[in-house]
Amino acid sequence: MSIKVKRRVHVAAAAIISADQQQVLIARRPSNVDHGGLWEFPGGKLAPYETGLEGLKRELHEELGVEIVCAQPLIRVHHEYPDKHILLDVWQVHEFAGEPFGREGQAVRWVPMSELSNYPFQRLICRFCAR
Numbered sequence: 001m002s003i004k005v006k007r008r009v010h011v012a013a014a015a016i017i018s019a020d021q022q023q024v025l026i027a028r029r030p031s032n033v034d035h036g037g038l039w040e041f042p043g044g045k046l047a048p049y050e051t052g053l054e055g056l057k058r059e060l061h062e063e064l065g066v067e068i069v070c071a072q073p074l075i076r077v078h079h080e081y082p083d084k085h086i087l088l089d090v091w092q093v094h095e096f097a098g099e100p101f102g103r104e105g106q107a108v109r110w111v112p113m114s115e116l117s118n119y120p121f122q123r124l125i126c127r128f129c130a131r
């Protein structure tokens with residue numbers, strides 16, 4: 001009998017809120033990655049040497065070309081996927097510099113909070129949106 005130990009993955013993601021507080025920025029995962037085609041809050045895996053905020057800053061620069069000016073922790077969610085355990089720290093980003101765009105070719109969209117449920121999300125975010 002073999003025992004399979006799941007990978008533990010620590011991820012930082014951002015709920016980036018528009019200046020008028022009405023919209024949130026979401027991105028669609030490229031089709032060739034895990035959960036491809038689903039929408040998500042931008043972010044990614046932390047490197048072992050990074051704090052959550054350091055990792056989030058790096059990811060938002062890499063994925064969207066923006067620099068975080070002001071962010072605060074919003075919620076921490078654990079989720080079991082069949083092959084891995086995800087610990088997702090979601091930050092709320094109130095202020096950022098630059099104009100976000102999909103630096104990795106991914107679709108990026110500002111969406112009114114009330115319309116988030118129209119977008120097929122990765123599992124964790126469904127939980128986050130309480131649907």
Ligand SMILES: Nc1nc2c([nH]c(=O)n2[C@@H]2O[C@H](COP(=O)(O)OP(=O)(O)OP(=O)(O)O)[C@@H](O)[C@H]2O)c(=O)[nH]1
Binds near residue numbers: 012034039059086122
């Ligand atoms: N960014 C992000 N990742 C999420 C969300 N929900 C969720 O389950 N994840 C999972 O968390 C992990 C984050 O990985 P990622 O693919 O964004 O990582 P990354 O940007 O570092 O990419 P890379 O591994 O290609 O360098 C994936 O397993 C992804 O499925 C979410 O809302 N945002």
Ligand SMILES: [Mg+2]
Binds near residue numbers: 042045
């Ligand atoms: Mg990512």
